[in-house]
Amino acid sequence: MSKVRTSAVYAINIIFLTLVSVSIIGAIALIPDLFTQISGWVVGIVDVFWIITVACILSKKLRLFISQMIRSVITKMRGYKKFVLTITAFIIVIWQIFLVYNLSGWSGWDPSFLTAAATYKVVEDSYFSVYPNVVFQLFINHFVWILTGQQSRETLIIILNLLNILMLDTALLLLLKSLRKLFNGRYLCETAVLGLLIIGLSPYVAIPYTDIIAFLLSSIAIYLVVVLKNIRSKQKRVFVLISLGLVMVLSYMTKPSLLIFYMAIIIAIVLFLNKSSLKNCFISSLILTITIAFSVFGIHYFMAHQDYININHEMREPATHFIAMGMTGKGGFNGKDIKDDTSIETYKERNDANKQKIKKRLKKFGNVTNYQKFLFTKQINNTSDGSFAWGVEGGFLKLFDINDNIGSRFVMKMYAKNGQALNNTFEFRFLIQIVWLIVLVLCWFSAFINNRFSIILKLTIVGFMLFLLLFEGGRSRYVIQFLPFIIMTIPYGIMAIDNLKKKI
Numbered sequence: 001m002s003k004v005r006t007s008a009v010y011a012i013n014i015i016f017l018t019l020v021s022v023s024i025i026g027a028i029a030l031i032p033d034l035f036t037q038i039s040g041w042v043v044g045i046v047d048v049f050w051i052i053t054v055a056c057i058l059s060k061k062l063r064l065f066i067s068q069m070i071r072s073v074i075t076k077m078r079g080y081k082k083f084v085l086t087i088t089a090f091i092i093v094i095w096q097i098f099l100v101y102n103l104s105g106w107s108g109w110d111p112s113f114l115t116a117a118a119t120y121k122v123v124e125d126s127y128f129s130v131y132p133n134v135v136f137q138l139f140i141n142h143f144v145w146i147l148t149g150q151q152s153r154e155t156l157i158i159i160l161n162l163l164n165i166l167m168l169d170t171a172l173l174l175l176l177k178s179l180r181k182l183f184n185g186r187y188l189c190e191t192a193v194l195g196l197l198i199i200g201l202s203p204y205v206a207i208p209y210t211d212i213i214a215f216l217l218s219s220i221a222i223y224l225v226v227v228l229k230n231i232r233s234k235q236k237r238v239f240v241l242i243s244l245g246l247v248m249v250l251s252y253m254t255k256p257s258l259l260i261f262y263m264a265i266i267i268a269i270v271l272f273l274n275k276s277s278l279k280n281c282f283i284s285s286l287i288l289t290i291t292i293a294f295s296v297f298g299i300h301y302f303m304a305h306q307d308y309i310n311i312n313h314e315m316r317e318p319a320t321h322f323i324a325m326g327m328t329g330k331g332g333f334n335g336k337d338i339k340d341d342t343s344i345e346t347y348k349e350r351n352d353a354n355k356q357k358i359k360k361r362l363k364k365f366g367n368v369t370n371y372q373k374f375l376f377t378k379q380i381n382n383t384s385d386g387s388f389a390w391g392v393e394g395g396f397l398k399l400f401d402i403n404d405n406i407g408s409r410f411v412m413k414m415y416a417k418n419g420q421a422l423n424n425t426f427e428f429r430f431l432i433q434i435v436w437l438i439v440l441v442l443c444w445f446s447a448f449i450n451n452r453f454s455i456i457l458k459l460t461i462v463g464f465m466l467f468l469l470l471f472e473g474g475r476s477r478y479v480i481q482f483l484p485f486i487i488m489t490i491p492y493g494i495m496a497i498d499n500l501k502k503k504i
Contacts, residue, residue, distance in 0.1 A: 004271075005271050005272070008271055009271070009450055009455060012455065012458055012459060012462065013447045013448075013450070013458065015462050016447050016458045016461065016462050017444065017447050019379060019461075019462060019465045019466075020440060020443055020444045020447075020461075021444065022376060022379045022380060022383075023379065023380070023383040023384050023440055023465075024384075024437065024440045024441060024444060025380070025384075026379070026380030026381075026383070026384025027384045027385075027386065027433065027436055027437045027440055028437065029380070029384070030384060030385065030433055031430070031433055031434070031437070034426055034429055034430040034433060035430060037426040038426045038427050038430045039413075039426075039427055042427050042430060042431065092169075092196065092200060092201065093165065093169070095201060096165045096168075096169075096200075096201070096205050097162070097165065098407065098411070099203055099205055099206055099411065099415075100158060100161040100162055100164075100165065100205055100206055101158070102399075102403065102407070102408050102411045102412070103203055103206035103397070103399060103411060103415060103416060103421075104154075104157050104158050104161050104206050104399070104400055105157075105206075105397050105398045105399040105400050105416075105419075105421075106397070106398045106400070107207070107393075107395060107396065107397055107398075108393075108394055108395015108396070108398075109393045109394060109395060109396070110134065110209060111207055111208050111209040112395075113125070113127050113134075114134060114137055114138055114141055114208070114209070115141060115153055115156055115157050115160070115208060116153060117138055117141075117142075117309075118138060118141030118142045118144075118145045118153075118156060119145055119150070119152075119153050119156060122307065122308060122309070123138070123308060123309040123310070124310060125309075126312070126315060128309060128311060129310075129311050129312040129313070129314075129315035129316060130315050130316060130317055130342075131316075131317065132311055132313070132316055133253070133254075133255065133256060134210065135253075135309065135311065136250070136253040136254055137209070137210050137213065137254070138309065139308075140213075141156070141160060141208070142308065144156065144159060144160060144163065154400055157208055160208035161205055161206050161207075161208055164204075164205045164206075164207075164208065164212045165205050167212050167213060167215070167216040168199070168200065168205060168212055168215065168216070169200070170216060170219075171212075171215050171216040171218075171219035171220070171484065172192075172195055172196070172199075172200050172219070174219045174220060174222070174223040175191075175195065175219050175222065175223070175484055175487055175488065176188060176191070176192055176195075177223060178222050178223045178226040178488070179191055179488070179491060181226050181227070181230070182226060182453065182491075183491050186491065186495075187490070187491035187494050187495065188491075190490065190491070190494060191487065191490045191491050194435065194438065194439055194442075194487070194490055195487045195490075197432070197435045198386070198432070198435050198436060198439055198483070198487070199215070199480070199483055199487075202388075203390060203414075203415045203421075203428075204388065204390070204480065206397070207397070210254050210255060211477065211480040211481065212480075213254050214251075214254050214255045214258060214480065214481035215480055215481065215483060215484060217247055217250055217251045217254060217258060218251075218258060218261065218481065218482065218483075218484040218485065219484045220247050221244065221247050221248070221251065221258075221261055221262075222261075222484055222485070222488060224240055224243055224244045224247065225244070225265065225453075225456075226453070227240055228240050228241070228244070229453075237284075238287060241284055241287040241288055241291070242287065242291050244288065245287070245288045245290075245291030245292050245295065246291060246295060248262055248288070248292060249291075249292055249295040249296065249299070253299070255481050257464065257467050257481065257482075258481060260460055260463035260464055260467060260482070261456075261460045261463075261482075261485065263459075263463060264456050264457075264459035264460040264463055265456055267459055268452060268455055268456045268459060269281060271455070272452055313347070314345075314346060314347050315347075316347060317341060317350070318347060318350055318351040318354060319471075320351050320354035320355050320357075320358060321337065321341055321350065321351075321354045322471040322472040323354070323358055323470060323471055324337060324354045324357040324358050324361065325337045325471075325472045326378070326468075326469070326470060326471050326472045326473055326474070327358065327361040327362070327374075328361060329474070330377075330378070330381050330474040330475075331374070331377075331378035331381060331382070331469075331472070331473045331474040332381070332472060332473055332474015332475055333472065333474065337357075340353070340357075341353070341354070375469055378468075378469055378473060378474065379465065379469060381473065381474050381475060381476075382465070382468045382469070382473040382474065382475070382476060382478065382479070383465065383468075383476055383479055384476065385429075385433075385436075385475070385476040386429070386432040386433040386434075386435060386436025386437070386439075386476075387425070387428060387429045387432050387433070387476075388476050388477045388479055388480055389475035389476050389477040390415070390421060390423075390425065390428070390429070391416075391421040391422045391423045391424070391425055392423050392475050392477070393475075393477070396420075396421045396422065397416060397420065397421035398419060398420050398421075399412075399416055399419045399420070402419045413427065414427055414428045415428055439486065439487075439490065441493070442489065442490045442493030442494060442497075443461070443486050443489045443490070443493055444493070445492075445493035445494075445496040445497055446458070446489035446490075446492035446493040446496060447496075448496040448499070448500075449492040449495055449496050454489070454492050457485050457488050457489050457492070458489070460482065460485045461482065461485050461486060461489070464481075464482040464485075
């Protein structure tokens with residue numbers, strides 16, 4: 001079994017390194033073009049950073065001075081730890097609220113359908129029959145609308161975005177708590193800073209869609225798995241397993257692809273299974289199965305007896321539709337494929353038509369190498385953009401109001417020039433691209449740490465990347481759903497670099 005395990009871990013690392021390497025190549029390739037289009041003040045920041053970096057490389061005295069200064073500041077801050085953390089948290093939340101009130105607006109894609117339908121008394125919309133996976137988000141939106149007094153749609157969007165802040169901050173706190181348990185506080189600061197920069201301060205808090213919910217559910221799942229590892233009390237273990245089962249069901253209802261994490265856990269359990277853990281695995285599986293069964297039954301019962309929305313299951317898109325869509329253009333959304341499918345009446349006929357489309361598109365590649373080239377480019381499109389495709393979707397975001405104060409002008413300059421979020425926000429995209437490149441490099445180095453949990457993380461990331469290569473992808477917004485797993489690889493990457501330094 002040990003030889004099989006070693007070979008399996010080796011294979012996982014090879015695939016992981018290959019996929020993340022392609023993402024890094026794509027991330028680097030985006031930087032020159034973004035740099036040529038940024039404002040002078042961002043170039044100034046880059047210049048200052050570059051001068052300091054070069055000076056530190058050339059001067060040992062400067063390196064020691066900066067190192068001592070940083071250590072001195074950290075030492076002094078330790079005496080005011082709670083105060084510093086409180087002030088930092090306060091500033092972060094204020095910034096997030098500021099983003100919500102200055103960036104909330106109308107979208108020309110999925111969030112718009114969800115917020116519009118949430119304000120109806122009864123929904124008669126074929127969109128939800130075609131895409132039943134967003135019905136869970138619709139019910140959340142509708143519940144919030146009722147709970148807050150059935151306000152206008154504009155007010156509902158702002159409220160949902162404020163809830164995004166709560167979900168995002170909760171998710172980040174759970175990730176940090178997980179890291180504290182895994183690393184006893186080591187690498188916590190570095191991971192927290194990179195996590196905040198890449199998503200915590202992100203403008204995505206102003207988009208009321210499933211991305212932030214998926215981020216939260218992934219973070220909860222990670223935390224529960226980490227907690228489960230060290231629980232000795234039977235009652236607490238049962239509670240955590242039931243909670244994990246519920247999160248699994250909610251994950252499937254939000255984005256079915258979130259189940260990849262649980263598949264990764266199963267693979268890791270099989271790899272590390274021994275006789276002493278068989279009983280625990282069986283009992284845990286039984287509790288999870290019962291929880292999932294009861295949850296699914298409850299959901300089916302609720303859907304059968306609710307009268308808010310009518311779902312015609314015959315209209316839903318088959319998985320083959322998203323596979324076919326992912327095989328053309330950039331591997332993303334394809335309006336012609338949507339039009340083709342809507343003209344076909346039954347689910348079976350649509351599925352058969354898409355199977356034929358897949359065969360034709362495979363044949364069109366001509367040979368394996370052409371398909372490999374396509375997948376290489378698609379992997380870059382799927383994962384290399386650190387802005388997570390901010391402003392890329394059609395009619396991405398048009399602000400409710402354009403305020404004329406300094407703060408609002410700065411927010412618009414960074415995220416929504418002239419009141420619209422397009423892909424011309426070069427300052428934001430350049431700065432966040434540097435952060436994303438650092439995150440990807442640390443993720444790459446995590447391949448050289450091979451404990452059980454790091455293997456689960458790598459399996460999950462590989463699973464998500466392969467999923468996006470197989471199905472509809474084409475832009476990096478889909479990365480947000482598995483970003484918690486990438487963030488969790490950061491300390492492993494730093495640990496691997498530290499180990500490498502010691503050897504050198």
